[in-house]
Amino acid sequence: MKYGVLLITLFLLTACANTNKQAAHYNAELGILYTQEGAYDKARINAFKALEFDPKSEEAHYAVAFYAQKTKQTALAQEHYLAALHLNPKSGQLNDSYALFLCEQGQYQQALKHFDTAAQDVTYAKVSDIYEHAGNCALEIPNQALADSYFLKSYDHKPNS
Numbered sequence: 060m061k062y063g064v065l066l067i068t069l070f071l072l073t074a075c076a077n078t079n080k081q082a083a084h085y086n087a088e089l090g091i092l093y094t095q096e097g098a099y100d101k102a103r104i105n106a107f108k109a110l111e112f113d114p115k116s117e118e119a120h121y122a123v124a125f126y127a128q129k130t131k132q133t134a135l136a137q138e139h140y141l142a143a144l145h146l147n148p149k150s151g152q153l154n155d156s157y158a159l160f161l162c163e164q165g166q167y168q169q170a171l172k173h174f175d176t177a178a179q180d181v182t183y184a185k186v187s188d189i190y191e192h193a194g195n196c197a198l199e200i201p202n203q204a205l206a207d208s209y210f211l212k213s214y215d216h217k218p219n220s
Contacts, residue, residue: 083113090122094129102126117146121153128160136160149176151183155192162196170196171205178212187216 090106093099106126109119124139140157147153154177161170174193178186194209 079112080116083109083116083119085109086112087116087118087122091125094122094126099126099130103130115146117143117150117153120146121156124160125156128163133164149180151177151180151185151189153177154180155183155185155189158196159192162192162199165199167196167200174209187213187218189213190216 086105086109090102090104090109093102093105102122103126106119106122109116109122113119120139120143124136124143127133127136127139137160140153140160143153144150144157154173158170158173158177161167161173171193174189174196177183177189178193183189190209190213194206194213197203197206197209
């Protein structure tokens with residue numbers, strides 16, 4: 060009897076954990092979509108709700124960071140980009156997004172390091188975009204030669220090249 064209650068409790072806890080992860084995922088996706096659409100009130104609600112459901116979700120941290128970046132909350136964006144990267148430091152998508160953020164902040168050298176890290180993620184399909192972003196960031200330095208090298212890499216990684 061004692062083991063039966065323990066098994067049922069364990070099953071319910073597992074179900075809740077899966078439900079929380081799913082809820083975090085859906086809320087993070089909504090937060091990102093609302094941010095892209097400029098519906099910042101809805102974006103904020105969903106992004107922070109995602110974090111409530113799963114504080115260890117890189118996707119939830121990214122949703123908050125992306126929302127904060129677009130609403131010019133620099134410190135909040137930095138905090139949550141770093142939290143997301145702490146959870147998945149080699150993610151191409153996270154490193155690319157964080158690098159774009161850093162480039163916006165004028166932190167070009169640090170941004171280029173994150174672009175380079177992003178390009179090493181073999182599971183990320185947008186390597187051409189990463190190099191294009193890096194090239195545009197290098198133009199901000201300004202370093203035309205470096206920008207050109209990134210633009211060439213972008214061209215080399217285009218699916219039809």
